Amino acid sequence: MYEELKYWYLRDHKLFWTLSMSQIKQLCIITGFKKAKKGDIIYFSSSDVPRIFLLKKGNIKIVSIDENGNEMIKDIIQKGDLFGELTLESDKNSNEYAKALTDEVSICSFLLSDFEDLMLKNPNLALTYTKFVGLKMKRIKNNYSNLISKDAKTRLHTFLREWAEREGHFNGNKVTIENYLTQADIAQIIGTSRQTATQLLNEMEDKQLIYYNRKEILIDDFSKL
Amino acid sequence: MYEELKYWYLRDHKLFWTLSMSQIKQLCIITGFKKAKKGDIIYFSSSDVPRIFLLKKGNIKIVSIDENGNEMIKDIIQKGDLFGELTLESDKNSNEYAKALTDEVSICSFLLSDFEDLMLKNPNLALTYTKFVGLKMKRIKNNYSNLISKDAKTRLHTFLREWAEREGHFNGNKVTIENYLTQADIAQIIGTSRQTATQLLNEMEDKQLIYYNRKEILIDDFSKL
DNA sequence: ATGAAAATGTCAGCTACTTTACAATGGGGA
DNA sequence: TCCCCATTGTAAAGTAGCTGACATTTTCAT
Numbered sequence: 001m002y003e004e005l006k007y008w009y010l011r012d013h014k015l016f017w018t019l020s021m022s023q024i025k026q027l028c029i030i031t032g033f034k035k036a037k038k039g040d041i042i043y044f045s046s047s048d049v050p051r052i053f054l055l056k057k058g059n060i061k062i063v064s065i066d067e068n069g070n071e072m073i074k075d076i077i078q079k080g081d082l083f084g085e086l087t088l089e090s091d092k093n094s095n096e097y098a099k100a101l102t103d104e105v106s107i108c109s110f111l112l113s114d115f116e117d118l119m120l121k122n123p124n125l126a127l128t129y130t131k132f133v134g135l136k137m138k139r140i141k142n143n144y145s146n147l148i149s150k151d152a153k154t155r156l157h158t159f160l161r162e163w164a165e166r167e168g169h170f171n172g173n174k175v176t177i178e179n180y181l182t183q184a185d186i187a188q189i190i191g192t193s194r195q196t197a198t199q200l201l202n203e204m205e206d207k208q209l210i211y212y213n214r215k216e217i218l219i220d221d222f223s224k225l
Numbered sequence: 226m227y228e229e230l231k232y233w234y235l236r237d238h239k240l241f242w243t244l245s246m247s248q249i250k251q252l253c254i255i256t257g258f259k260k261a262k263k264g265d266i267i268y269f270s271s272s273d274v275p276r277i278f279l280l281k282k283g284n285i286k287i288v289s290i291d292e293n294g295n296e297m298i299k300d301i302i303q304k305g306d307l308f309g310e311l312t313l314e315s316d317k318n319s320n321e322y323a324k325a326l327t328d329e330v331s332i333c334s335f336l337l338s339d340f341e342d343l344m345l346k347n348p349n350l351a352l353t354y355t356k357f358v359g360l361k362m363k364r365i366k367n368n369y370s371n372l373i374s375k376d377a378k379t380r381l382h383t384f385l386r387e388w389a390e391r392e393g394h395f396n397g398n399k400v401t402i403e404n405y406l407t408q409a410d411i412a413q414i415i416g417t418s419r420q421t422a423t424q425l426l427n428e429m430e431d432k433q434l435i436y437y438n439r440k441e442i443l444i445d446d447f448s449k450l
Numbered sequence: 451a452t453g454a455a456a457a458t459g460t461c462a463g464c465t466a467c468t469t470t471a472c473a474a475t476g477g478g479g480a
Numbered sequence: 481t482c483c484c485c486a487t488t489g490t491a492a493a494g495t496a497g498c499t500g501a502c503a504t505t506t507t508c509a510t
Contacts, residue, residue, distance in 0.1 A: 064370075066374065070374070072370065072373075072374055074366070074370065086359055086362070116352060119348060119351065119352055119355075120348040120349065120352065121348070122348075123344060123345045123346070123347075123348045123351055124345065126344065126348055126351030126352060126355060127341060127344055127345065127351060129355060130344075130351065130354060130355045130358060133355060133358055133359055133362065134311055134358055136362070137311070137358065137361070137362040137365065140362065140365065140366060140369070141299065141365060144365075144369035144372070144373075145289075145297065145299070147369070147372070147373055148369075148372055148373075148416040149291065149295070149297055149416075151466070151467090152466080152467075182486085182487065182488090183487075183488065184486095184487080184488095191373040191374075192467075192468090193467075193468055193469080194487095194488090195467095195468080195469085195489085195490085195491095196466090196467065196468080198487095198488060198489065198490085199489085199490085201488095202488090202489075202490095214476085214477085214487080214488090376496070376497090377496080377497070407456085407457060407458090408457075408458065409456095409457075409458095417497070417498090418497070418498055418499080419457095419458090420459085420460085420461095420497090420498080420499085420500095421496090421497055421498075423457095423458060423459060423460085424459085424460085424497095426458095427458090427459075427460095439457075439458090439506080439507085
């Protein structure tokens with residue numbers, strides 16, 4: 001991988017706006033790249049040394065396997081998101097892995113230790129990073145709060161609203177979302193069974209609220225969702 | 226409040242181990258104290274300027290009120306925990322507040338801006354703080370994962386196990402937990418109705434797994450929980 | 451001590467889900 | 481082009497846990 005390209009990849013991320021070119025290059029030295037396509041499994045927590053990953057392109061889900069062998073979605077990572085040892089502590093026994101949801105996934109990574117060194121030299125980065133992690137925590141907290149106290153229908157609506165806000169293409173009150181999730185994925189995210197999710201989605205389609213297919217989801221009127 | 230006492234209060238917290246005495250004193254200047262007793266409500270998010278709080282003594286719960294006026298437990302804060310604007314971003318519209326669970330709650334606080342300044346001057350503090358926030362995130366994530374995928378009984382068991390690990394007094398396989406929660410509180414935490422929680426607790430008592438009363442909870446054999 | 455309020459105990463519906471089971475569809479690789 | 485398998489659709493039966501409705505017990509302030 002050419003140094004210059006690596007530099008560009010990291011530089012692009014708003015977390016690194018506070019860093020000078022030379023500092024970014026310092027990180028780049030150990031930067032590695034991975035490519036994947038839909039369905040590919042990307043291990044990260046068990047890898048040799050603790051790393052932080054940056055998703056440059058595509059979408060992935062972080063899943064873990066429970067005692068009964070059931071896949072459990074922990075997080076959906078989108079373009080520009082960081083993932084991995086965000087806590088700055090390696091955690092060997094989590095048995096989590098990532099799975100590509102789209103074709104053309106590209107991930108770059110750097111060593112946790114290098115990142116720490118850089119933070120020590122650059123307190124501003126530390127501050128930015130802390131805010132970043134904090135924001136992520138807030139998002140997770142909100143998501144889960146909904147999961148506990150609301151019923152499946154509300155959860156689905158909330159999920160669609162957030163998804164639309166995050167990645168939808170707005171055209172007045174109409175929104176188009178590029179759909180890289182199966183109904184089974186959505187069910188996992190909103191914490192319900194696949195059948196219930198299917199039923200709710202079809203119900204919404206009957207009411208002309210959305211139009212669902214495997215490629216995209218059209219929301220007819222975002223304000224009515 | 227005497228300067229020396231303030232200093233002692235902060236110094237005691239492991240987050241501040243990396244700071245020198247003079248640095249802690251810098252924070253102390255603006256430190257404020259609050260005292261509360263059981264049932265008291267402590268507002269913090271809406272207060273004048275963003276602050277970070279440190280619970281020095283007692284236990285409190287962070288709750289928010291949803292559209293229907295239902296109280297929702299967001300977090301249980303224990304002695305030594307930080308809370309408030311942990312994300313380093315003020316968030317006016319969260320309408321959260323804290324409620325004292327025990328008598329003799331004492332809280333100290335400092336200004337977010339002062340803390341940020343200190344972090345800029347002391348990268349090590351930034352690193353420690355980031356790890357701290359990250360750890361909190363991991364805890365929240367795990368808790369919520371359980372809430373979604375497990376049934377009420379499992380959730381109660383997990384909660385009791387964690388509570389015991391966190392604050393229980395072990396004596397071989399027997400554990401004593403000082404009980405500052407009502408069954409309604411526990412129900413909220415494990416995301417179930419009060420009646421179900423009561424039923425499950427009584428069921429466990431019938432099976433001699435625990436002995437519950439308002440003052441304390443005895444776990445007969447931690448390994449069987 | 452004594453009444454009121456808070457906390458706990460219990461039970462009978464009821465409902466939103468899950469599970470199981472299978473059918474229909476459609477997209478992509480040989 | 482056609483077949484296969486992942487995805488989606490649908491329905492019946494079963495159930496965990498919620499709601500509401502009380503009874504009982506404990507706590508605490510006066």
